[in-house]
Amino acid sequence: LGERLAAGPLAGCRVTITAGPTREPIDPVRVLSNRSSGRMGFAVAEAARAAGARVTLITGPVALPTPAGVERVDVETAAEMHAAVLARLASTDLFIGVAAVADYRPAEVMVHKLKKGAETLELRLTRTPDILAEVSAHRPRPFCVGFAAETESVVEHARAKLVAKQLDLIAANRVGDGLGLEVEDNALDVLWDGGQCRLERGPKTELARHLIQLIAKRYALARG
Ligand code: CTP
Ligand code: CA
Numbered sequence: 001l002g003e004r005l006a007a008g009p010l011a012g013c014r015v016t017i018t019a020g021p022t023r024e025p026i027d028p029v030r031v032l033s034n035r036s037s038g039r040m041g042f043a044v045a046e047a048a049r050a051a052g053a054r055v056t057l058i059t060g061p062v063a064l065p066t067p068a069g070v071e072r073v074d075v076e077t078a079a080e081m082h083a084a085v086l087a088r089l090a091s092t093d094l095f096i097g098v099a100a101v102a103d104y105r106p107a108e109v110m111v112h113k114l115k116k117g118a119e120t121l122e123l124r125l126t127r128t129p130d131i132l133a134e135v136s137a138h139r140p141r142p143f144c145v146g147f148a149a150e151t152e153s154v155v156e157h158a159r160a161k162l163v164a165k166q167l168d169l170i171a172a173n174r175v176g177d178g179l180g181l182e183v184e185d186n187a188l189d190v191l192w193d194g195g196q197c198r199l200e201r202g203p204k205t206e207l208a209r210h211l212i213q214l215i216a217k218r219y220a221l222a223r224g
Contacts, residue, residue, distance in 0.1 A: 008052025009216035015053040016092040017045045018099035020060035022078045027110035034100050038062030041098035043208035058084045078128035096145040097132040133165045143219050145169045151176040
């Protein structure tokens with residue numbers, strides 16, 4: 001099996017992938033999270049493995065089985081995901097950030113369950129680390145791939161993120177109104193410096209295979 005895998009376009013490449021949502025505690029029983037199912041990240045992990053890569057999948061809370069041959073690390077919060085990614089950075093050739101990482105977490109976690117009282121309640125939030133931006137700024141730097149979840153001006157916003165985080169490649173998907181996050185199907189616009197390609201609507205497993213082929217091509221070019 002090892003020899004067959006070693007023949008793929010990502011043979012010998014050490015890939016770290018983030019997937020799923022993160023879950024930020026408010027108090028001992030409540031969390032702040034999002035609608036990511038983890039399906040896209042798991043499909044990308046499976047496709048990377050099938051392409052011959054050694055894959056570590058760092059995932060927030062999801063209800064999905066681990067793809068065969070993939071090493072899985074379960075985390076809960078953005079801070080935990082950040083730490084797990086950094087711990088692997090030195091042994092990562094290719095990083096793919098598919099996770100819907102919470103941008104904010106409650107500024108302080110209440111020790112006891114919050115009791116209801118007043119008619120309105122304000123939660124103070126604070127920024128979480130941008131894992132992908134940090135990985136991309138690190139030297140030596142792995143090949144960096146991001147995802148961009150957008151509800152409007154999808155390609156424009158994604159290209160801005162490609163530039164801002166200095167990524168090698170970004171996959172943009174339109175979310176909201178039954179698109180992207182909780183569903184089986186998806187469509188992606190893939191962008192890189194000087195190029196662009198549309199992966200038409202289809203099952204996430206199929207999109208993931210096409211995306212990994214594109215990534216492997218760009219990765220080979222970048223690594224000479
Ligand atoms: N990302 C990350 N860590 C964060 C936030 C985002 O690693 N704290 C990664 C995501 O995994 C994704 C990319 O950054 O690969 C873009 O995420 P997205 O939420 O679309 O963009 P943001 O940069 O967070 O900007 P905004 O949410 O304001 O559009
Ligand atoms: Ca975000």
